[in-house]
Amino acid sequence: EAGVVQSPRYKIIEKKQPVAFWCNPISGHNTLYWYRQNLGQGPELLIRYENEEAVDDSQLPKDRFSAERLKGVDSTLKIQPAELGDSAVYLCASETARGLAGVNEQFFGPGTRLTVL
Amino acid sequence: GQQLNQSPQSMFIQEGEDVSMNCTSSSIFNTWLWYKQDPGEGPVLLIALYKAGELTSNGRLTAQFGITRKDSFLNISASIPSDVGIYFCAGMPGYGNKLVFGAGTILRVKS
Numbered sequence: 001e002a003g004v005v006q007s008p009r010y011k012i013i014e015k016k017q018p019v020a021f022w023c024n025p026i027s028g029h030n031t032l033y034w035y036r037q038n039l040g041q042g043p044e045l046l047i048r049y050e051n052e053e054a055v056d057d058s059q060l061p062k063d064r065f066s067a068e069r070l071k072g073v074d075s076t077l078k079i080q081p082a083e084l085g086d087s088a089v090y091l092c093a094s095e096t097a098r099g100l101a102g103v104n105e106q107f108f109g110p111g112t113r114l115t116v117l
Numbered sequence: 118g119q120q121l122n123q124s125p126q127s128m129f130i131q132e133g134e135d136v137s138m139n140c141t142s143s144s145i146f147n148t149w150l151w152y153k154q155d156p157g158e159g160p161v162l163l164i165a166l167y168k169a170g171e172l173t174s175n176g177r178l179t180a181q182f183g184i185t186r187k188d189s190f191l192n193i194s195a196s197i198p199s200d201v202g203i204y205f206c207a208g209m210p211g212y213g214n215k216l217v218f219g220a221g222t223i224l225r226v227k228s
Contacts, residue, residue, distance in 0.1 A: 004159070042121075042205045042218025043160065056215060091159050106216070108159025 002026070004109035006092050012115045018080035021112045025073070025094030032069060033106060034077050035091040043091050043108075049075065079114075087116045123206050123219030130196055132228040139190040140206030140219050148209035149182050149189040150216070155202045163204075164191070198228050 005024040013019050025032050030051050035043035046065065048056040051072035060067065064083070069075040079086055093106040123140045130136060140149070148167055152160035164175050166182035166189060173180055179192045189208075193200055206219040 009157075041220050042123075042207070043216075044218070045215045048215065093159070105162050105165070108161070110158050 004094055004107055006109035006112055010113050014117050015084055016081040019082050020076050020078045021090050023075045023092030029094035029096055031095045032075050033093040037089040082116045084116050089113050121219040127223035129225045132226050134196055136193040136196055138222040141188040145186040146208035146210055150207040151180050151191045152205045153202050196226050198226050201226050
């Protein structure tokens with residue numbers, strides 16, 4: 001079974017430019033997450049989708065970040081315009097619908113390493 | 118927001134040695150998870166803990182969910198070179214809530 005696919009793997013842009021990341025979750029996984037991982041830190045949640053609905057975007061900087069998951073499958077995360085501080089690894093994760101215990105395993109993609117110059 | 122304090126920040130050990138790392142929080146978590154991240158990859162789940170006091174093993178790895186629900190530890194026995202990587206603890210404060218990650222423990226193994 002294919003894992004979570006992300007592209008591109010690396011992106012270098014100049015500040016004030018736009019950038020977009022793409023994620024294809026594991027087939028059948030209804031829940032999709034975007035995380036940002038700064039150097040030397042753990043991942044931090046940006047947004048969570050249940051199918052096509054964004055159910056937790058409280059930590060998404062909405063002035064410059066946007067995300068969509070139009071058909072409830074793959075998703076894009078966009079930054080416009082990018083700032084120097086946006087340099088980080090952007091991770092996508094997916095999981096199946098939560099069971100009775102409320103917890104399921106999140107499977108992470110390899111991430112997109114963004115460098116803003 | 119909620120934070121997890123993970124220690125140590127890094128370890129450089131001899132192959133065959135046992136390793137211990139832990140995670141603490143000022144608030145209660147209902148789920149504790151331990152992940153490993155290799156360079157250029159996303160984190161991979163190693164062990165999940167769902168009950169206070171729970172002790173769970175996965176091969177050479179053993180993790181425990183603290184009785185107070187504010188801490189967890191991970192032990193690796195008889196380390197091998199492929200154990201090298203960054204280990205993250207993660208907690209979930211309530212059922213269905215988001216994961217909060219620690220800053221990670223970098224493990225290096227000298228063979």
